[in-house]
Amino acid sequence: MTTTTMTTALEPPQRExxxxxxxxxxxxxxxxxxxEGRRADRFWIVRTGTVCxxxxxxxxxxxxxxxxxxxxxxxWSWHFxxxxxxxxxxxxxxxxxxxxxxxxxxARCAEDPAFGRAVTTWVGRVVAHRLHSSRVRLxxxxxxxxxxxxx
Numbered sequence: 001m002t003t004t005t006m007t008t009a010l011e012p013p014q015r016e017x018x019x020x021x022x023x024x025x026x027x028x029x030x031x032x033x034x035x036e037g038r039r040a041d042r043f044w045i046v047r048t049g050t051v052c053x054x055x056x057x058x059x060x061x062x063x064x065x066x067x068x069x070x071x072x073x074x075x076w077s078w079h080f081x082x083x084x085x086x087x088x089x090x091x092x093x094x095x096x097x098x099x100x101x102x103x104x105x106x107a108r109c110a111e112d113p114a115f116g117r118a119v120t121t122w123v124g125r126v127v128a129h130r131l132h133s134s135r136v137r138l139x140x141x142x143x144x145x146x147x148x149x150x151x
Contacts, residue, residue, distance in 0.1 A: 005071035006045050009122040017115050021105055022098035033074065033089040040083045041102050043075035049095030053087045053130070062088060065137040066130060076130070078102035079123045087130075 006015060027033065034040065036056050051074050054062035065087065068074055077085045083102065109116030
């Protein structure tokens, strides 16, 4: 597990506050959870299954840049204006997840600064990790010599 999973990124009190806002959802394999460029008004934490993140590449099929599983955050675009998805997401297997309404979570972050800092730090780590993963994956797919193991 990386420090981007909810259980390692948030302390128990912050996890409990966040989970008060969760609702259980499930998606069959092949379901598109969100599309790049559309409004980001919710996010998920995977309980079971796999969600793949993809990036549109002009003239090519969308490039899968990362696969997410148990405990991982699906979606960070909801946290930063203009709240538009930067990637697309699809259930690659049947997925069970906790779903969160972005507006409700942002309101809780605003009313509880300690909670808000914890969530923002977590989401920031996820963004940094996803940026790195996307860069490496795109180099592997499209650069003449791949990523060359760059870190």
